[in-house]
Structures are given as structure tokens and as C-alpha cells.
Amino acid sequence: xxxxxxxxxxxxxxxxxxxxxxxxxxxxxxxxxxxxxxxxxxxxxxxxxxxxxxxxxxxxxxxxxxxxxxxxxxxxxxxxxxxxxxxxxxxxxxxxxxxxxxxxxxxxxxxxxxxxxxxxxxxxxxxxxxxxxxxxxxxxxxxxxxxxxxxxxxxxxxxxxxxxxxxxxxxxxxxxxxxxxxxxxxxxxxxxxxxxxxxxxxxxxxxxxxxxxxxxxxxxxxxxxxxxxxxxxxxxxxxxxxxxxxxxxxxxxxxxxxxxxxxxxxxxxxxxxxxxxxxxxxxxxxxxxxxxxxxxxxxxxxxxxxxxxxxxxxxxxxxxxxxxxxxxxxxxxxxxxxxxxxxxxxx
Numbered sequence: 425x426x427x428x429x430x431x432x433x434x435x436x437x438x439x440x441x442x443x444x445x446x447x448x449x450x451x452x453x454x455x456x457x458x459x460x461x462x463x464x465x466x467x468x469x470x471x472x473x474x475x476x477x478x479x480x481x482x483x484x485x486x487x488x489x490x491x492x493x494x495x496x497x498x499x500x501x502x503x504x505x506x507x508x509x510x511x512x513x514x515x516x517x518x519x520x521x522x523x524x525x526x527x528x529x530x531x532x533x534x535x536x537x538x539x540x541x542x543x544x545x546x547x548x549x550x551x552x553x554x555x556x557x558x559x560x561x562x563x564x565x566x567x568x569x570x571x572x573x574x575x576x577x578x579x580x581x582x583x584x585x586x587x588x589x590x591x592x593x594x595x596x597x598x599x600x601x602x603x604x605x606x607x608x609x610x611x612x613x614x615x616x617x618x619x620x621x622x623x624x625x626x627x628x629x630x631x632x633x634x635x636x637x638x639x640x641x642x643x644x645x646x647x648x649x650x651x652x653x654x655x656x657x658x659x660x661x662x663x664x665x666x667x668x669x670x671x672x673x674x675x676x677x678x679x680x681x682x683x684x685x686x687x688x689x690x691x692x693x694x695x696x697x698x699x700x701x702x703x704x705x706x707x708x709x710x711x712x713x714x715x716x717x718x719x720x721x722x723x724x725x726x727x728x729x730x731x732x733x734x735x736x737x738x739x740x741x742x743x744x745x746x747x748x749x750x751x752x753x754x755x756x757x758x759x760x761x762x763x764x765x766x767x768x769x770x771x
Contacts, residue, residue: 508766533662557765572671573655604654640673675712683720696730
């Protein structure tokens with residue numbers, strides 16, 4: 425574990441994406457907000473020319489057209505869903521509230537944890553299709569924030585900043601944030617009480633709540649050039665309760681090891697962004713998630729990473745439909761809990 429104070433590493437990543445990175449941003453989910461502004465600004469003709477030059481490549485043109493279809497489909501799709509106030513638990517209960525996409529509010533061991541918070545209405549040019557189930561102002565004081573990797577749909581700086589600002593408005597200390605290794609510089613300036621970087625299989629204890637960073641099959645670059653950044657999932661444990669958040673991941677044999685070493689009671693597993701088939705190199709489809717759940721030997725599965733942002737080309741309703749079939753075939757349909765955004769579930 426690498427534990428540093430915010431003031432020890434107050435630096436901002438200023439690496440710019442290449443024009444090729446912009447063209448395939450929908451696949452990598454790794455493009456820079458400042459970079460996008462520059463590329464699409466008429467005042468930055470050189471970057472625009474670079475983009476046009478890159479798009480002479482037929483493969484990149486095909487990817488750019490596919491991304492354009494995602495943008496158009498998202499823009500004309502009505503945003504649905506409702507916002508709720510989370511139910512607060514007591515007596516050592518485990519409470520989980522699905523915010524949307526990969527974002528969760530978890531109450532465990534008497535502490536309040538937010539994982540991969542993203543409350544954005546738009547992810548750059550991609551419209552959010554489901555409202556966040558919870559508003560920041562309706563969350564209780566947060567003790568810990570966990571970020572699984574640096575991709576923009578998981579590490580959303582405005583949402584992280586809003587959590588810190590809400591704590592300050594209440595006169596409370598900001599929470600501690602836990603990130604994978606080499607991600608500290610992306611959050612160090614946001615005002616968290618402390619930033620903790622973890623490598624795989626390393627743990628951090630916060631007043632009796634143990635958080636362990638675990639492997640995944642994905643990648644960590646926020647933009648194309650910073651592939652040194654870490655990524656993975658987390659297992660939280662306090663007393664008899666434990667929760668595994670897989671982050672983004674494809675299926676890999678590591679699920680079996682995570683289950684053997686940490687035995688998480690509840691598994692939050694991704695099921696979307698798998699079309700075209702090449703996406704399954706880094707994302708799980710419902711069959712992969714079912715197989716992962718069986719490897720983990722967890723008691724409950726909660727699906728995530730579907731329906732909120734249109735990140736790939738499967739129909740928006742397909743992941744849950746396929747998951748129902750896969751769970752029935754595996755005989756685990758009574759152990760899969762599909763959560764409504766904002767509605768707290770006790771486990």
C-alpha cells in the first residue's frame with residue numbers, strides 16, 4: 425500500500441490525447457475533456473487537421489462513424505428513471521443503493537462508502553439515459569470513496585468534487601479516497617482528506633472496515649498515453665458482511681482466486697458494453713458475469729454497468745434480458761438481485 429497526503433502529490437496530469445485517441449474514444453472510453461475542447465474548437469485548426477489526417481485511415485473512419493451512431497441514438501433517447509433518498513441502515517446492517525452505471529452507495533460496518541460516483545447528466549457527448557438514483561445532497565456524510573480506474577465514466581472529477589463540497593457545506597471533514605496505483609495525481613487537487621493508492625491484494629483499514637484492491641481484466645489509461653495507471657476492483661469487509669465491486673472487467677480466471685481468498689458475500693458485477701465482440705476482451709457480457717459469479721461462490725449478485733450510458737452497440741435492454749436467461753440456465757435466478765436506481769436494498 426502507498427499512502428500519501430494530498431499535499432505530497434498535488435499535481436495534475438496534462439498529457440494531451442492524440443487525434444487518433446479522439447477518433448476511437450468510444451472504444452477506449454479514454455479521452456480528455458480539455459483535449460476534446462481543443463480538437464473541436466475552431467481556434468485550434470492544427471488539432472483539427474491532425475484529426476482529419478487520422479481519419480484518412482479506413483479503420484478509424486469506421487470507428488468514428490460507429491461512435492457517431494452512439495451519440496445520435498443517445499441524444500434522441502428520453503432520459504428515464506427516478507431519484508430517491510437512500511434508506512439509512514442501523515444495527516450493523518449491510519445496505520446497498522444503486523446510483524447507476526457502476527456507481528453505488530454502500531453502508532457497511534457503520535460507515536458510508538461511495539464507489540465510482542458519477543452523477544453526470546452527460547458524459548461529454550454521450551447523454552445519460554437513466555437519472556442518477558440518488559443526488560449528492562441526499563447522501564449522508566461519506567467516510568470513504570473508492571475509484572476502480574481512471575476511465576471517465578468511473579473517475580468523474582465533477583462528481584468527486586461535489587462529494588467533497590457537500591462535506592464542507594455540512595462542516596464535516598471530507599472523506600478519504602482510495603484509488604489504484606498511479607491514479608493519485610487525478611484526484612489529489614479535489615480536496616479529499618487523504619488519498620490512498622493501493623496495488624492488487626493490498627488492503628487499507630478505516631475504523632474497522634477493510635478494503636482490499638483486487639485484480640481485473642481491463643486497462644487503466646485515462647487517455648491513450650498513460651497506460652501506466654492501475655485498475656481493478658475492491659472487496660470491502662466488516663464483521664460478517666463483505667461486498668465485491670468488480671469495476672470494469674472481462675471474464676478471467678482471477679474471479680476464482682478472489683472468491684477463494686476473500687469470499688465476498690455480495691458481488692457487484694458488470695454486464696454491459698460487450699458489442700462488438702472485441703469489447704469482451706475488456707468487458708463482461710451476461711454469460712461472463714454469470715460464470716464469474718459461480719467462480720466467486722458469492723451468495724448474491726447485483727448487475728451493473730448497463731442502461732445508463734450507451735457505450736456500445738447492444739440494445740439498451742438486452743443485458744438484463746440475457747442475464748435472466750443465463751441465471752435461469754445456471755440455476756441462480758433467485759440469487760440475482762436487479763436493483764432499481766436509488767432504492768436501498770438490505771443484505
